[in-house]
Amino acid sequence: MSVRLLASAELHDHVDGIAAMMGDCIDEGASVGWILPYELTDLERFWRGIAERCAAG
Numbered sequence: 001m002s003v004r005l006l007a008s009a010e011l012h013d014h015v016d017g018i019a020a021m022m023g024d025c026i027d028e029g030a031s032v033g034w035i036l037p038y039e040l041t042d043l044e045r046f047w048r049g050i051a052e053r054c055a056a057g
Contacts, residue, residue: 008054015051019043 006014022043026034034043 008051011054012048012051015044015047019047022047 011018019040020043022032022034023038023040025032026036026038
């Protein structure tokens with residue numbers, strides 16, 4: 001695994017992976033504003049919204 005800064009134009013292409021990684025963190029007890037149970041589709045929707053706002057500036 002590698003970690004790098006994404007340009008706002010790249011974020012949309014990585015939403016699924018970012019959502020899955022966030023889900024893994026939540027599953028392990030990370031305090032990131034989400035609690036169990038959650039749906040992966042909710043995390044994906046959240047990150048798509050972030051990507052859209054970043055693209056809009």
